[in-house]
Amino acid sequence: MNAPITPLVLAVSLFMEQMDSTVIATSLPAIAADIGTSPVSLKLAVTSYLVALAIFIPISGWMADRFGAKHVFRLAIGIFAMGSVACAFAGSIEGFVLARFLQGIGGSMMTPVGRLILVRATRREDLVSAMAWLTIPALIGPLLGPPLGGFLTTYLSWHWIFWINVPISVAGILLVTRFLEDGAPREPRPIDLPGFVLCGLAVAGIVFGMSVVSLPALPIAYGYATIAIGLAASLGYVRHARRAPFPLLDPAMLRHPLFRAGILGGSLFRIGIGAIPFLLPLMLQLGFGLDAFHSGLVTFVAAAGALSSKFVARRAFRAFGFRDLLGFGALASALFIAINASFTPATPVALIMACLYAGGVLRSLYFTGVNALVFAEVTDADSSQATAINAVAQQISLATGVALAGAILDVSSRARGGAAGLTLADFHTAFLGVAGVAVIAAAVFLRLPREAGAAVSGHRARPAPAE
Missing domain, CATH: 4.10.860 (DNA Excision Repair, Uvrb; Chain A)
Known part of the structure; x- marks a missing residue:
């Protein structure tokens, strides 16, 4: 593998997708006001994107084998750009939802096919480092997304948050054409x-x-x-x-214990994480009274924490192993999700940002480990199946997190009578609810052997002392 060139080029898609998701989360209230709907109702646009991902991701591996991963990857970037243009022109909730669905079709091929290219080009012992390199540029998207989206929405127009995807897409297509190899032809399974x-x-x-x-x-x-x-x-x-x-998605893949643990534990944890980009900007704007720009200036530090963790990921997993780092990391991360339920307008901004930063560090280490663990026992022949199943599980759990958060907000609001709309107490209830789901993931990983996935992490448990 031409590291780190290959993962950095592939990360263009992750950068664009992650920036887009954080930008739209920050701008939801402004978009909703402009097209005549409510911010909570507009979460249907967030969900439609995730639904499109989950529908089309299962055939991403087959498409890559049939038409060539490099060609499918470039086409996906182009479709994503077309969906971004459609979002900028949308003038109703129906049009916006359809445009986001088109974006999702492109996204369904970008990230999983990019990850498939990386897995096939990487030795298993280098997988943790490769996944970290892949996500470092991608984390710049969430780092820039909240303040950039808030600035564009507050001082220009929310339409610009979609127009910026066009030059990024063009750059991505050029980089893929220049630096990625076509790869050996493969015989796909029958569709x-x-x-x-x-x-x-x-x-x-x-x-x-x-x-x-x-x-x-x-x-x-x-x-x-x-x-x-x-x-x-x-x-x-x-x-x-x-x-x-x-x-299409082979249940026999679940025979691999580490793959099974990565899918189940990762899905439970992502339900909690998937709710944060939806809940936090809304709480800061509707509950704290901040505008989109200042809300983005607060939330971007979580991505900064995630970015900083990537430089220590390999050493951390070599020292502690998958079991302990993922198990106790899930417990600590769930705690930092729940901490959001204690924030009020009187809470010092520096304290809020410190908590968000620490949570970002923990979540990033967790996801680097999970994304490597699911491939620890998988052969190269099964890598496209593993990639598709893992990506579908990710998107379903993220969509479930958004839906669960919206449901808790609605139930909490209705329990109070709902006359005053969403209040700070409703958001606090939602954060506690999704944190309770995320903490269950710890039990999945703490049941693994101490040396689980040692060939990938490099961790070796200390020998028991002689009697």
């Missing part, structure tokens, strides 16, 4: 079209339905109906996958 339909219905139904249930702008019956469709499609897919010779 599982029935599985693709069932999987798409399952993911879209469940994630969209959860969002609608907590969305006062749409009849709640729509939400329950789509959840029912999603659950039925999920059962149908499980039955189909047991009989299909080449299932």
Whole structure:
């Protein structure tokens, strides 16, 4: 691998995607006011993006094998840019949701295909370092996103937060063309079209339905109906996958204990993390009375903490191993999610930023480890399946976090009568709720052996003392 050139070039997509998600989170109140809806209702646009990711990610590995990972990666960047332009021109919630869905189609191929290229080009013992290099530039997106999005929204127009994706996309396509190799041709598995339909219905139904249930702008019956469709499609897919010779997402991959732990533990933790970009900017603006720009100046420090952790990731996992660092890291990270429930307008800004910074450090180490752990036992032949399953699990859990946060806000508001709209107490309740889900992830990893994934982390447990 031409490290760190390969992961840095691949990180262009992560940079753009992560900056876009943090920018829109900061700008939700302004966008909602301009297109005539509420900030909580506009979370449907956030969810539609995640639904698109979860629907199309399962075929990303097959697309990369069939048409070449480099070509698919470049096409995905172009589609993402087209969706960004459509967002800038959207004048209604319906148009904005559809534009975000188009962005999601591009994003569904960018990140997983980029990660697949990296995994195939990296030795397993170098995987932690490679994942850290991949995410360092990507973390600049969340670092710049909140203050940049707040500045553009406050002093120019929210439309500019999407226009900036166009030059970044052009630069990304040029860098990929110049520096990435085409790679050896691969023979893809036969495409599982029935599985693709069932999987798409399952993911879209469940994630969209959860969002609608907590969305006062749409009849709640729509939400329950789509959840029912999603659950039925999920059962149908499980039955189909047991009989299909080449299932789209192969359940047999869960036979690998470390892969299984990474998927389950990572998903539980991401439910809590997925809610933060939605909850925190809204709490600072609706609960604290800050404008978008000053809200962004507060929240960007979490990304700064995440960025700083990448330089010590390899040494940390070599010293403590996956089990201890992921297990106790999940406990500490969940605590820092819950700390958000103690913030009030009287809390010193420096203290809030210090807590957000520390939480960013812990979460970044956690995700670097999880993304490496899921490939610790996976062969090169199964890497596309592992990438697709891991990416789908990530997006479903992130979407679940957004939907869960919205549901808690709505339930809390209704319990008070809802006449005054969302209050600070509603946000505090939501943070405690999602932190409670994230803390469960610790139990998944603390059950692993001490030397789990040692070939990747380089960790060796100390021998027991002689009697």
